[in-house]
Ligand SMILES: NC(=O)c1ccc[n+]([C@@H]2O[C@H](COP(=O)([O-])OP(=O)(O)OC[C@H]3O[C@@H](n4cnc5c(N)ncnc54)[C@H](O)[C@@H]3O)[C@@H](O)[C@H]2O)c1
């Protein structure tokens with residue numbers, strides 16, 4: 001006898017991303033706000049003045065990528081139980097990408113999944129991390145290796161939160177903006193070359209462009225079965241760098257910047273990108289004081305780490321290589337020797 005379960009269904013997980021002043025949040029059930037001491041000190045009063053709900057709780061976790069762990073998720077879930085949250089409750093992730101990734105993951109787990117909204121407060125989380133429903137944590141094997149796709153119910157991007165952002169964090173966000181432009185939008189890249197994001201309304205324009213670009217990709221391929229992998233440009237290398245340096249030396253956006261330089265070298269080697277195009281990307285990253293090189297110490301160890309990347313399967317590593325500026329190639333056909341040749345260029349003092 002065969003019993004079949006037909007689970008083909010259409011789930012409407014659509015949501016809107018509002019860019020502008022933080023709106024009023026009116027909610028009938030209980031709300032838990034997840035944040036960290038730094039963001040709370042600077043901006044929690046603004047958020048709390050906008051929320052009206054049955055009960056509002058604040059869950060505070062330590063700041064930093066070091067705490068993006070399963071242990072912290074357990075702490076968050078415990079506080080959610082302490083506050084007797086239920087399936088009709090809402091979690092609000094209020095902070096940078098670390099808070100967003102862990103808030104979303106906790107919401108995906110609690111009672112097998114509750115609603116959450118993203119209120120990103122760093123440039124990186126406003127242009128990238130808050131959009132698209134990738135949530136998760138790091139473990140000793142690498143970055144974001146445990147997690148879930150869990151889409152937020154809404155994303156509220158208020159650029160005025162960025163007034164308190166340190167310039168190094170600003171640069172890290174620019175790296176992800178450059179990523180979107182190089183892979184999907186040549187006119188946007190040219191616009192970025194001509195406009196300084198620290199001046200006038202340029203940042204607002206760039207946030208909108210980056211969010212539109214990412215939203216279109218996620219709409220096309222929510223669970224990274226194909227196209228969405230292109231958003232990982234710079235990350236195959238970047239995640240190895242972050243893990244090797246124990247999240248102490250580079251911010252996420254900074255290791256992505258280095259990773260893009262490395263991916264560009266590989267793309268040049270494979271005939272996908274002109275040297276002049278790789279130089280233009282470098283020049284743009286350099287303008288925001290982003291690092292462009294990383295001294296690889298052990299080529300084989302660095303190479304082996306690619307096999308833990310979520311895009312890798314069995315013995316094939318997937319690389320995201322730019323096709324000039326404004327195009328992208330997702331490939332698992334690059335020879336090991338070619339990759340190692342590029343890694344060797346970064347050995348020791350770097351390229
Ligand atoms: N889910 C996704 O699609 C996605 C996309 C990109 C990055 N990420 C993840 O996001 C994380 C990086 O995010 P991030 O760069 O925002 O780092 P982060 O969350 O660590 O924030 C950076 C620092 O800025 C502080 N901060 C936050 N808002 C501030 C403000 N308004 N003023 C002053 N300081 C403020 C934070 O407390 C922290 O110290 C990484 O873990 C990365 O893996 C996820």
Ligand SMILES: O=C(O)C(=O)C[C@@H](O)[C@H](O)[C@H](O)COP(=O)(O)O
Nearest residue numbers: 128132134143144228231232235310
């Ligand atoms: O949304 C995506 O898809 C991305 O790849 C965005 C990346 O900037 C982000 O760092 C993401 O967390 C990396 O995804 P991962 O699946 O490699 O962990």
Ligand SMILES: [Zn+2]
Nearest residue numbers: 176235252256
């Ligand atoms: Zn990223």
